[in-house]
Amino acid sequence: IIDVEEKLVMPGVIDVHTHMREPGITYKEDFATGSRACVKAGVTTFYDMPNTIPTTTTLKNLLEKKKLAGEKSIVNFGFHFGGSKNDNVEEIKKVLRNGEANTVKIFMNVTTGEMLIEDDEVLKKVFGNSKLVLVHAENEMIDKAIELNKNYGKGLYVCHIPSEEELKKVINAKKNNELNTKEHPVYAEVTPHHLFLNTEIRESTERNKMLLRMKPELREKSDNEFLWEAINRGEVDTIGTDHAPHLISEKLEKITFGMPGVETSLALMINAFNEGKISLEAIQKLMCENPAKIMKIEKRGKLQEGFFADIIVVDTQKEWIVGVDDTIESKCGWTPYENWKLKGKNTMTIVNGKIVYENGKINDSHNGKEVNFLK
Ligand code: NCD
Ligand code: ZN
Ligand code: ZN
Ligand code: ZN
Numbered sequence: 001i002i003d004v005e006e007k008l009v010m011p012g013v014i015d016v017h018t019h020m021r022e023p024g025i026t027y028k029e030d031f032a033t034g035s036r037a038c039v040k041a042g043v044t045t046f047y048d049m050p051n052t053i054p055t056t057t058t059l060k061n062l063l064e065k066k067k068l069a070g071e072k073s074i075v076n077f078g079f080h081f082g083g084s085k086n087d088n089v090e091e092i093k094k095v096l097r098n099g100e101a102n103t104v105k106i107f108m109n110v111t112t113g114e115m116l117i118e119d120d121e122v123l124k125k126v127f128g129n130s131k132l133v134l135v136h137a138e139n140e141m142i143d144k145a146i147e148l149n150k151n152y153g154k155g156l157y158v159c160h161i162p163s164e165e166e167l168k169k170v171i172n173a174k175k176n177n178e179l180n181t182k183e184h185p186v187y188a189e190v191t192p193h194h195l196f197l198n199t200e201i202r203e204s205t206e207r208n209k210m211l212l213r214m215k216p217e218l219r220e221k222s223d224n225e226f227l228w229e230a231i232n233r234g235e236v237d238t239i240g241t242d243h244a245p246h247l248i249s250e251k252l253e254k255i256t257f258g259m260p261g262v263e264t265s266l267a268l269m270i271n272a273f274n275e276g277k278i279s280l281e282a283i284q285k286l287m288c289e290n291p292a293k294i295m296k297i298e299k300r301g302k303l304q305e306g307f308f309a310d311i312i313v314v315d316t317q318k319e320w321i322v323g324v325d326d327t328i329e330s331k332c333g334w335t336p337y338e339n340w341k342l343k344g345k346n347t348m349t350i351v352n353g354k355i356v357y358e359n360g361k362i363n364d365s366h367n368g369k370e371v372n373f374l375k
Helices: 031-041 059-072 089-098 120-129 140-152 164-175 192-196 206-211 221-232 248-253 265-274 280-294 301-305
Strands: 008-011 013-018 043-048 076-079 103-107 132-136 156-158 186-190 311-321 341-351 354-358
Touching: 008 280, 013 031, 013 265, 013 280, 031 043, 031 059, 031 265, 031 341, 031 354, 043 341, 059 076, 059 089, 089 120, 103 120, 120 140, 132 140, 140 156, 140 164, 164 186, 164 221, 186 221, 192 221, 192 265, 206 248, 221 280, 265 280, 265 311, 265 341
Parallel strands: 013 043, 043 076, 103 132, 132 156, 156 186
Antiparallel strands: 008 311, 311 341, 341 354
């Protein structure tokens, strides 16, 4: 029996877009530290991106990564397989056939990692041989991705849409019943940093000028506002954090793209609810229900009879200061929201029916042995 008093009980957050940096870049993050950051903040499932070292572009590399996460993660997890510029379509087919991943991530612009695909023939083959394709696509690459999905694809998920102009492209595609069909649906993801941060905040201090660099870059305040309006019109499918940790020393030394996100995403959204910017129902849809549907979590094997008991208890009235009243679990050791005063905090996380976070304490005693791998 758990007495939650006045608090809010909701499904655990499913974060479709994280970079847990393992294997190969584990000085920035690993599955243990990354999943501790998750449970603290109410994220009970993460999907990890393929731009690790080595890249997750062969079945062998995927199985290696799965083994590492299985040993270390204290939350449920899954992977997006990577499309390679060197045409790994045979590997994509193998992975999808084996059911080790259901989605393929491709990079259509330059960002962290060496995974840019520029060859149109490779892009066509990737779309033609995948199920849902997640894209890093900016500006006109969004148009290209929408066309590829229409002509060859079976589903498109546009990651981290930063601006009014780019989100309009995706919304228009979503509303067009030739571009967005049951056979090749279109989904829109927005990150917390493109909702809460902008160039004005970035340019306000020398430190922020370095820390707040990411791909796609932050945009204007008016873009933040458009993103919020679109969210409230129901035109955005998910909030994905694009949790992309780099050490603070790396960030300050030279321009490095990406920043951490899983530890603050839900609290920022609950704070936005307290400011009247969004409903709790919308938060639940964007962060729990839609990710589960898009990733087809509710349809997998045994899970058809219901999902795991992944439950969180949120104190919507708790006031706290980020980075002051809490710990930073991510190995990167910093947050872009340091010193932000928020109202709303996760207080308990239950993963697969077991309390793994309560009253500021993480219980990671099970070493990931009871967590689920989601295909
Ligand atoms: C991400 C990273 O560091 O892995 N960086 C970023 O700026 N968003 C890669 C990505 O998602 O583009
Ligand atoms: Zn990206
Ligand atoms: Zn990313
Ligand atoms: Zn356990």
